[in-house]
Amino acid sequence: MTKPPYRAIVFGATSAIASAILREITRSHSAEFLLVGRNATKLGNLADDLRAYGANCSIHTIDFLDPTTDWSAIIEKQTGHWDLFLIAHGSLCEQEQALTRSIDVAHEIAVNFTSHATIAATCSAALRRQGRGTLAAIGSVAGDRGRQSNFLYGSAKAGLATFMDGLRHRHAREKDIHIVLLKPGMTNSPMTADIPKSPLFSSTAKVGALGWEAIRRATPVAYLPGWWRWIMFAIRATPAALFHRTKL
Amino acid sequence: MKPSAFHSWGRLRPAIAQRETPAWRHEAQANPGPRLAIGLGRSYGDSGLLDGGTMVDTRFLDRLISFAPESGILRAEAGISLDAVLRFAVPRGWFLPTTPGTRQVSLGGAIANDIHGKNHQLVGCFGNHVPRLALLRSDAPQQECRAGDPLHAATIGGLGLTGIITWAELQLRPIRSAWLDVEWIRFHGLSEFLALSQESTTWEHSVAWIDCLSTGKQGTRGIFIRGRWSDHAELDLHRDAKLRIPFDLPGFTLNPLSIRAFNALYYRRFRGPTKHLRQHYAPFFHPLDSVHDWNRIYGKKGFYQYQCVTPTTAGTSPMEEILRLIRNANQGSFLAVLKTFGSLPSPGMLSFPTPGITLALDFPNRGAATLQLFKQLDTIVRDCGGRLYPAKDSRMSADDFQRGYQRLGEFERHLDPAFSSDFWRRMSRPTPQPRHP
Numbered sequence: 071m072t073k074p075p076y077r078a079i080v081f082g083a084t085s086a087i088a089s090a091i092l093r094e095i096t097r098s099h100s101a102e103f104l105l106v107g108r109n110a111t112k113l114g115n116l117a118d119d120l121r122a123y124g125a126n127c128s129i130h131t132i133d134f135l136d137p138t139t140d141w142s143a144i145i146e147k148q149t150g151h152w153d154l155f156l157i158a159h160g161s162l163c164e165q166e167q168a169l170t171r172s173i174d175v176a177h178e179i180a181v182n183f184t185s186h187a188t189i190a191a192t193c194s195a196a197l198r199r200q201g202r203g204t205l206a207a208i209g210s211v212a213g214d215r216g217r218q219s220n221f222l223y224g225s226a227k228a229g230l231a232t233f234m235d236g237l238r239h240r241h242a243r244e245k246d247i248h249i250v251l252l253k254p255g256m257t258n259s260p261m262t263a264d265i266p267k268s269p270l271f272s273s274t275a276k277v278g279a280l281g282w283e284a285i286r287r288a289t290p291v292a293y294l295p296g297w298w299r300w301i302m303f304a305i306r307a308t309p310a311a312l313f314h315r316t317k318l
Numbered sequence: 319m320k321p322s323a324f325h326s327w328g329r330l331r332p333a334i335a336q337r338e339t340p341a342w343r344h345e346a347q348a349n350p351g352p353r354l355a356i357g358l359g360r361s362y363g364d365s366g367l368l369d370g371g372t373m374v375d376t377r378f379l380d381r382l383i384s385f386a387p388e389s390g391i392l393r394a395e396a397g398i399s400l401d402a403v404l405r406f407a408v409p410r411g412w413f414l415p416t417t418p419g420t421r422q423v424s425l426g427g428a429i430a431n432d433i434h435g436k437n438h439q440l441v442g443c444f445g446n447h448v449p450r451l452a453l454l455r456s457d458a459p460q461q462e463c464r465a466g467d468p469l470h471a472a473t474i475g476g477l478g479l480t481g482i483i484t485w486a487e488l489q490l491r492p493i494r495s496a497w498l499d500v501e502w503i504r505f506h507g508l509s510e511f512l513a514l515s516q517e518s519t520t521w522e523h524s525v526a527w528i529d530c531l532s533t534g535k536q537g538t539r540g541i542f543i544r545g546r547w548s549d550h551a552e553l554d555l556h557r558d559a560k561l562r563i564p565f566d567l568p569g570f571t572l573n574p575l576s577i578r579a580f581n582a583l584y585y586r587r588f589r590g591p592t593k594h595l596r597q598h599y600a601p602f603f604h605p606l607d608s609v610h611d612w613n614r615i616y617g618k619k620g621f622y623q624y625q626c627v628t629p630t631t632a633g634t635s636p637m638e639e640i641l642r643l644i645r646n647a648n649q650g651s652f653l654a655v656l657k658t659f660g661s662l663p664s665p666g667m668l669s670f671p672t673p674g675i676t677l678a679l680d681f682p683n684r685g686a687a688t689l690q691l692f693k694q695l696d697t698i699v700r701d702c703g704g705r706l707y708p709a710k711d712s713r714m715s716a717d718d719f720q721r722g723y724q725r726l727g728e729f730e731r732h733l734d735p736a737f738s739s740d741f742w743r744r745m746s747r748p749t750p751q752p753r754h755p
Contacts, residue, residue: 122382
């Protein structure tokens with residue numbers, strides 16, 4: 071008898087890191103993906119890619135900010151257990167500009183925190199019904215300390231980290247349910263193409279492989295790559311008097 | 319947006335250009351000009367650069383589109399690396415139709431430079447295995463070109479000047495093993511090299527490493543390398559390199575002494591006249607990929623690569639003369655490769671390979687002395703009816719380019735008006751009007 075396929079539902083599937091994680095899954099598993107995102111063309115391109123790698127894919131377009139969305143209906147559209155719920159959508163804005171317009175501030179928080187929390191809460195209920203499975207969300211090292219250059223994005227990711235912490239506590243007695251927060255550091259993606267590259271940058275393929283590793287092993291909080299844990303430890307440990315003199 | 323610096327592999331001088339980074343096929347743009355697509359930046363000279371223009375960075379267009387397991391035809395976005403193609407193909411029992419010395423080139427770059435590999439004598443160029451491609455031009459909506467179409471022939475080896483290749487189909491070849499049975503054979507002189515090439519017709523892959531600084535009555539010494547796919551039925555994948563050159567090494571790292579020492583060690587890497595071994599495809603085809611950023615060993619000043627082909631009809635004497643000049647100038651480096659090209663023509667109008675012997679050799683940039691040597695080599699190549707490889711070039715003359723590539727006029731009809739490159743600008747400098755009799 072062949073192994074049943076690995077089934078994942080991915081919110082924000084077209085994000086570079088989520089796409090890389092999905093490709094990585096197809097290398098070792100027969101897989102079935104429900105790809106949820108905003109743009110049908112992009113979802114289609116991604117689905118073609120993953121199908122060529124051998125996965126079974128369907129797509130679902132959605133506006134993450136629509137408060138009337140029935141997330142549990144999407145999850146239950148396909149019967150059977152999900153092995154993985156992955157929440158990966160996000161937005162990184164030009165912060166200085168955004169801070170001058172309340173609507174932009176609200177939008178950043180809505181995309182990067184509110185919609186994640188909404189979906190995560192729904193997934194948590196689904197996990198409880200299933201009795202097993204993994205919920206993973208993509209946070210960021212930016213959430214570890216508020217820094218002048220990106221605290222709008224960072225604070226939303228910090229909120230997400232706390233939310234995931236809480237969910238982990240909530241499911242602590244359910245041994246087969248895992249809550250994973252992935253914290254990528256600087257990643258070579260279209261979003262960062264114009265930033266001069268330092269050795270701190272990792273490729274999306276590498277981050278994807280490490281992300282899948284963390285999901286597979288149910289690591290509660292995974293820095294991608296792992297050495298970011300120590301960099302962020304140093305950044306958190308720096309006294310404010312010193313920290314505020316930097317331009318980080 | 320602030321312009322970025324783009325280096326080619328030789329790192330002679332960067333081009334300063336605007337960067338566009340389409341993340342999806344439909345985001346790629348062919349307007350406004352001047353612009354040029356860039357893949358992984360492995361062209362050595364300036365054919366992949368456009369100073370002052372817009373460079374369309376295709377790195378993130380790396381998705382597969384479809385794969386037909388019955389026929390082995392893979393359709394993928396043009397920014398995918400050959401490394402990623404192999405990661406997909408090898409576990410499924412497929413391989414590239416032909417591969418250059420590195421996996422770190424993009425599919426689009428492989429087509430635009432019509433790259434060749436160790437099996438050229440049997441299968442031709444990369445462009446012989448691209449049944450279809452999609453081209454985004456500034457003067458037309460995206461179009462599909464098939465083998466046989468003039469625009470397809472212009473785009474194969476077309477140096478990116480016919481528009482942006484958005485996706486392409488590649489005919490993979492089936493393999494039962496990721497390993498090759500390999501023979502290393504020592505030789506002296508070009509006639510021994512040619513004899514070995516001729517008796518290796520049953521070997522799919524052949525190439526020779528030569529010690530360009532070796533002296534002696536018997537002529538240039540070298541190691542002839544030939545391989546064929548093994549029966550050892552393991553389809554294991556290559557691994558990523560662990561080593562990296564983190565910065566430009568000081569300029570004196572490579573000098574005639576260190577190069578001689580390296581060559582002597584390399585030549586003596588096995589005992590006896592021949593050695594049989596089984597090698598994985600990665601060390602066999604892609605020895606350079608074992609160290610990331612190896613081009614930095616040449617230091618801040620960068621390096622040139624000189625790759626020419628001398629036609630079969632000219633015999634071995636032009637190549638003998640080229641090797642003699644290089645040896646006497648005491649220049650050149652350890653990465654010297656000799657190979658015979660076969661007679662299967664590529665569809666590409668500007669494709670480099672032509673039946674004969676090709677030499678590819680790195681030269682640390684020693685300024686005027688290096689350029690002076692190249693001028694002498696050019697004369698020999700010109701006089702025997704050979705030509706130089708644009709993908710490796712930063713300094714050939716427009717005259718030599720026009721003389722070497724007879725289908726240039728035909729090619730120019732397919733140029734995209736919005737596309738250009740530093741190489742192309744160099745080649746298009748107005749030449750003196752021919753005198754009419």
